[in-house]
Amino acid sequence: MSAQILSGKIFASEFKEEAKKQVLALKEQYNITPGLAVIIVGENPASKVYVNNKHRTCEEVGIYSEVISMPADTTKEQLIAKIDELNYRQEIHGILVQLPLPEAITKEEADILNAICPLKDVDGFHPVNVGKLMIGQDDGMIPCTPYGCLKMLQSAKINIDGAHAVIVGRSNIVGKPMGQLLLAQNATVTICHSHTHNLKEICRSADILVAAVGRPHFITADMIKPGATVIDVGINRIAPKKLVGDVDFDNAVEVAGAITPVPGGVGLLTIAMLMQNTINAAKLQLAK
Numbered sequence: 001m002s003a004q005i006l007s008g009k010i011f012a013s014e015f016k017e018e019a020k021k022q023v024l025a026l027k028e029q030y031n032i033t034p035g036l037a038v039i040i041v042g043e044n045p046a047s048k049v050y051v052n053n054k055h056r057t058c059e060e061v062g063i064y065s066e067v068i069s070m071p072a073d074t075t076k077e078q079l080i081a082k083i084d085e086l087n088y089r090q091e092i093h094g095i096l097v098q099l100p101l102p103e104a105i106t107k108e109e110a111d112i113l114n115a116i117c118p119l120k121d122v123d124g125f126h127p128v129n130v131g132k133l134m135i136g137q138d139d140g141m142i143p144c145t146p147y148g149c150l151k152m153l154q155s156a157k158i159n160i161d162g163a164h165a166v167i168v169g170r171s172n173i174v175g176k177p178m179g180q181l182l183l184a185q186n187a188t189v190t191i192c193h194s195h196t197h198n199l200k201e202i203c204r205s206a207d208i209l210v211a212a213v214g215r216p217h218f219i220t221a222d223m224i225k226p227g228a229t230v231i232d233v234g235i236n237r238i239a240p241k242k243l244v245g246d247v248d249f250d251n252a253v254e255v256a257g258a259i260t261p262v263p264g265g266v267g268l269l270t271i272a273m274l275m276q277n278t279i280n281a282a283k284l285q286l287a288k
């Protein structure tokens with residue numbers, strides 16, 4: 001029996017519809033339009049594609065959006081000055097600095113992200129928001145990718161309470177926040193990484209398996225418990241036009257109970273949740 005395919009396209013359009021309604025309500029009740037500013041530094045082609053997708057989705061949902069392109073030789077000070085300008089602009093509710101940053105300022109990434117006002121931090125990367133997620137305070141920003149994965153599991157009515165959720169990957173952007181979100185929903189959470197012993201056995205005990213490693217086809221069918229839900233967060237470009245996830249989809253689909261494809265999976269949810277975070281940010285700022 002082949003797994004249920006969890007289509008990012010279908011869930012994302014559901015979440016975007018919800019976002020549209022909230023945008024209309026904010027307009028009606030408070031006469032405000034949520035606004036997002038995306039800063040892109042340098043000329044990374046993949047980043048340009050993502051930033052264009054974000055801009056297009058904003059238009060679709062009714063969110064005001066500004067893309068700010070800065071040259072590759074931008075200094076940390078110049079970038080922080082731009083962030084500060086946006087921190088003070090009332091019509092901008094969300095600020096996102098597209099990653100990765102150019103090599104010359106990669107080391108300054110933490111300082112740069114910390115310059116974003118936590119109330120406008122729609123990526124949820126600021127330490128204040130990371131802390132709020134950790135202690136279960138619900139007035140913070142949740143990183144878009146794990147937020148989208150959680151909303152999809154809930155919308156698909158996949159049981160989380162009491163389930164064993166295994167996350168492969170411990171990044172600040174996906175692995176760690178995904179673990180916190182699932183823990184808050186009463187899953188038993190195991191976070192695995194490159195030093196984990198018995199990776200295969202641990203993965204095979206997962207009811208929900210989240211792959212966020214960044215290695216093509218790293219998760220093979222023999223690592224999946226029959227009937228498990230498999231979420232593939234990987235985006236690996238193995239040829240100019242060939243995108244694959246971290247899961248060996250063709251074989252995994254025969255074992256899993258439900259599985260997300262790549263492309264057409266979690267990436268689309270990430271953008272949908274950026275819209276929701278921009279709306280959440282506008283609501284939070286209304287209350288301040």
Ligand SMILES: Nc1nc(=O)c2c([nH]1)NC[C@@H]1CN(c3ccc(C(=O)N[C@@H](CCC(=O)O)C(=O)O)cc3)C=[N+]21
Binds near residue numbers: 235243271
């Ligand atoms: N500050 C920051 N925040 C981010 O959220 C952020 C970032 N930097 N840097 C890069 C990653 C990557 N990311 C994706 C968004 C959408 C798709 C997406 O829509 N993917 C589609 C199409 C992919 C394609 O065809 O290229 C799919 O998987 O079907 C993928 C990846 C956001 N990121």
